[in-house]
Each structure stands twice: as C-alpha cells, then as structure tokens.
Amino acid sequence: MQLLEERILRDGKVRDGNVLKVDNFLNHQMDIELFGEMAKEFYSLFHSDNVTKILTIEASGIGIACITAQVFGCPVIFAKKSKTKNIAGDVYTSKVESFTHGNTYDIIVSKEYLKAEDRVLIIDDFLANGAALSGLSDLVRDAGATLIGAGIAIEKAFQPGGDTLRSQGMHIESLARIKSMDGGIIQFC
Amino acid sequence: MQLLEERILRDGKVRDGNVLKVDNFLNHQMDIELFGEMAKEFYSLFHSDNVTKILTIEASGIGIACITAQVFGCPVIFAKKSKTKNIAGDVYTSKVESFTHGNTYDIIVSKEYLKAEDRVLIIDDFLANGAALSGLSDLVRDAGATLIGAGIAIEKAFQPGGDTLRSQGMHIESLARIKSMDGGIIQFC
Numbered sequence: 001m002q003l004l005e006e007r008i009l010r011d012g013k014v015r016d017g018n019v020l021k022v023d024n025f026l027n028h029q030m031d032i033e034l035f036g037e038m039a040k041e042f043y044s045l046f047h048s049d050n051v052t053k054i055l056t057i058e059a060s061g062i063g064i065a066c067i068t069a070q071v072f073g074c075p076v077i078f079a080k081k082s083k084t085k086n087i088a089g090d091v092y093t094s095k096v097e098s099f100t101h102g103n104t105y106d107i108i109v110s111k112e113y114l115k116a117e118d119r120v121l122i123i124d125d126f127l128a129n130g131a132a133l134s135g136l137s138d139l140v141r142d143a144g145a146t147l148i149g150a151g152i153a154i155e156k157a158f159q160p161g162g163d164t165l166r167s168q169g170m171h172i173e174s175l176a177r178i179k180s181m182d183g184g185i186i187q188f189c
Numbered sequence: 190m191q192l193l194e195e196r197i198l199r200d201g202k203v204r205d206g207n208v209l210k211v212d213n214f215l216n217h218q219m220d221i222e223l224f225g226e227m228a229k230e231f232y233s234l235f236h237s238d239n240v241t242k243i244l245t246i247e248a249s250g251i252g253i254a255c256i257t258a259q260v261f262g263c264p265v266i267f268a269k270k271s272k273t274k275n276i277a278g279d280v281y282t283s284k285v286e287s288f289t290h291g292n293t294y295d296i297i298v299s300k301e302y303l304k305a306e307d308r309v310l311i312i313d314d315f316l317a318n319g320a321a322l323s324g325l326s327d328l329v330r331d332a333g334a335t336l337i338g339a340g341i342a343i344e345k346a347f348q349p350g351g352d353t354l355r356s357q358g359m360h361i362e363s364l365a366r367i368k369s370m371d372g373g374i375i376q377f378c
Contacts, residue, residue: 029302030265032258059247063265066252069221070259076219076252113218 001041001175004153005188007034008176014184018156019100026153027060027125035067038175042123042151043071045173049148051121053077053114055140057107057132064153065123072121077114079107079136092142096135099128107132109139116144127152127174130161137170149173156181157189190230190364193342194377196223197365203373207345208289215342216249216314224256227364231312231340232260234362238337240310242266242303244329246296246321253342254312261310266303268296268325281331285324288317296321298328305333316341316363319350326359343367346378 013021025031051072056065057079069076082093082105091108098105114120120140127133133150140147149171155162157177166172177189200213214220240261245254246268258265271282271294280297287294303309309329316322322339329336338360344351346366355361366378 023299024301025264028266028269028299030255030258030267032255032265033262035255036259059251059267059269062248062251063255063267066219066221066224066255067259069219070225070256073222075214076221077217078219078248078252080217080248110212110217112213 001038003034003037004176007031008154008178009186012186014181014186018159018181020154020156020178020181020186022154026064030063032063032067035064038064038153039068039071041175042068042121042173046121046148046151047072049121050119051148052117052119053121053145054123055079055109055114055120055136056123057081057136060126061124064125068121068123068151075113077109079109079139082106082108092139094135094138094142097131099131107135107139109143111143114139114143114145118143118145119148120145121148122150123152124150125153127155127161127172128159130159130165133161133165133170133172137165151175154178190227192223192226193365196220197343197367198375201375203370203375207348207370209343209345209367209370209375211343215253219252221252221256224253227253227342228257228260230364231257231310231362235310235337235340236261238310239308240337241306241308242310242334243312244268244298244303244309244325245312246270246325249315250313253314257310257312257340264302266298268298268328271295271297281328283324283327283331286320288320296324296328298332300332303328303332303334307332307334308337309334310337311339312341313339314342316344316350316361317348319348319354322350322354322359322361326354338362340364345370
C-alpha cells in the first residue's frame with residue numbers, strides 16, 4: 001500500500017536490533033485518517049469472506065482493528081495480555097513469546113465472545129516472528145471458529161513469521177512488507 | 190446518553206466490590222457501532238473547542254478514542270503504562286494509583302506528540318476514583334498544552350473522581366452516570 005510505505009519512509013526510524021519505530025503514526029500517536037485508508041484496503045482484501053468478528057491484541061492493534069471493524073460492520077475483540085495464571089475455565093488462553101522483551105506471556109479471550117460460528121479476521125500492527133499472530137490463531141482454533149486470515153499493517157519480511165505461517169496455510173495480507181532495514185535504509189519487497 | 194444506558198442495563202453485570210462488567214460491548218468485545226454513536230455525542234459536546242489531539246490510556250480507552258478522533262478529524266495519542274522507571278528525558282510521566290489492582294504505575298507520553306499548542310480532549314471508558322484521568326491531565330499540564338476536558342463513557346458517580354476533578358475546574362462529560370449499583374441494581378443519575 002503506497003500511502004503506508006511512503007509514511008514509513010517519511011516518519012519511520014530504524015533503531016538498533018532491527019527495531020522500526022513508527023510511533024509517530026501507528027502505535028503511540030495514531031493517524032486515524034491513515035487508519036481509515038488502511039481499513040479500506042483490508043476491506044478490499046477480505047470483504048468476500050463474511051467476517052463476523054475482528055480479533056486483535058492489546059494495546060497497539062486496537063486502534064487499527066476498531067477503524068477496520070467500522071468498515072466491515074462487525075465487533076472487535078482484543079485479546080488481553082496476562083501475567084497471571086488463568087485458572088478460570090471461561091477463557092481461551094495461549095502463550096506468546098516476546099522476542100522484543102525477552103519474556104513469555106499469556107493472552108486470553110473470554111469464551112463468551114469467540115464462538116464456533118464466528119468467521120474471524122485478525123488485525124495487528126506488526127508481523128515479525130509471528131508469535132502474537134500464532135497465539136491469536138490458537139485462540140480462534142480453540143474456539144472452533146473459522147480463521148479467515150490476518151491483516152497486518154507492517155510485516156518485517158526478513159523475519160520468519162510471515163513465511164512460516166503462510167506455509168501452514170494462513171492467509172496473511174500485509175499492507176507494507178519490509179525486505180531489509182540494513183544500514184538504516186528501509187527497502188520494501 | 191440513552192442508548193448507552195440501555196446497553197448497560199441490558200448487558201452490564203454488577204460484581205462484588207462495585208465492579209461493573211461491561212466487557213460484552215465496551216472493554217473486551219467492542220461494539221463499534223455503539224462507539225460511533227458515542228463519538229457523535231462527544232463531538233456535539235466538545236466540537237466548538239478546536240480539539241487538535243485526543244489523549245487516552247491503554248488499553249481499553251483506545252477503541253473509543255480512535256472512533257471519536259475520526260469524527261473530530263484529529264490524531265490520538267495513547268499514554269502507555271510502564272512499570273519501569275523512565276530515566277529518559279523525552280517523555281512526560283505521571284503516577285497513577287490503581288484502586289482495582291492495588292498498585293501504582295507510571296504512565297508516559299512522548300514529548301514529541303504533546304506540544305504547548307495542542308488543545309487536548311481526554312477520552313476514556315471509565316471514571317471512578319479519577320486516578321487515570323488525573324494522571325492524564327498532569328501529562329497535558331506538563332506539556333504546557335490546553336486541556337479542553339474529558340469525555341467519559343461510564344462514570345461511577347458514587348465514587349469521588351468526577352466530583353473532585355470537576356471542583357478543580359475540569360470540564361467532564363460522561364455519557365452514562367451511575368448513581369448506585371446497590372444490591373446489583375444499576376441506577377443512573
């Protein structure tokens with residue numbers, strides 16, 4: 001998506017450790033007009049799939065998910081990150097390993113809001129190693145719901161998450177796919 | 190706001206310790222159509238104030254803030270909760286005491302995104318003891334920006350936050366104000 005790629009080139013900052021800082025418009029300050037254009041793009045990619053629910057993960061996926069849900073006319077559920085062990089049987093839970101923070105956390109979704117008849121589109125801001133996306137898809141599977149696919153704002157295509165999950169059959173559409181950030185120069189696929 | 194009050198009566202659940210569970214439509218699953226109506230209401234209340242930025246706090250404020258920002262045509266910033274001490278000088282920071290979780294955490298906003306010329310509307314899902322709202326308003330003050338006011342989805346008017354902050358001059362508009370939840374019966378002001 002050209003508009004997003006241009007914005008990444010303009011405002012994105014490459015930091016040590018392959019970190020791409022886009023908190024000017026994506027995950028701290030949020031450019032809602034840009035989100036609206038991204039939402040239309042996701043709709044054009046997934047509108048024929050009869051999506052009944054959009055699933056995302058707190059915190060930075062929520063904004064894009066909500067603006068996208070407006071176009072799809074469906075509710076959003078956001079998975080909560082939890083460091084406490086969930087003993088209650090009323091949630092689906094999955095483990096996510098954070099490469100950025102070097103820890104593992106549980107994500108949970110209430111069983112009330114994810115049902116076998118749901119057709120779920122996952123929306124998130126980043127795809128790199130695929131840990132969060134994989135965890136979210138586990139929740140959908142555990143609910144017996146149908147995973148339509150995943151709409152991602154920025155994919156770091158030089159990290160393995162996208163390839164691995166696509167090879168397992170997941171339909172992933174990323175609006176900007178970064179091939180390389182070597183030497184601080186951002187190159188798209 | 191009648192639509193929100195009706196929804197609280199229909200789907201809200203009162204739990205021990207004056208907890209109101211509204212995760213069916215507000216802060217786990219999110220009813221984006223309802224958020225759209227709430228956004229219009231916030232716009233009718235604050236549209237003459239030349240809002241340049243909407244400020245909220247992760248995670249459950251983000252959805253309402255984004256849908257509201259669409260109507261106002263401005264960006265959103267969400268304050269991040271941080272348990273690590275921030276030594277960098279590039280953020281505004283404030284302490285928030287959580288009565289629900291019995292702990293204290295820092296909230297931070299990058300100095301890049303909150304400027305003296307900004308006219309800030311705070312949007313959040315709940316107002317009870319006012320700790321989060323007070324912390325957010327501290328960030329606005331520290332930036333030298335103008336605080337227009339706060340738009341809240343649900344105010345627990347039987348807790349002191351709203352009255353205290355209004356008496357300090359803050360313009361707070363809550364779309365549903367709960368007078369009492371005694372015996373599990375929700376009564377609005």
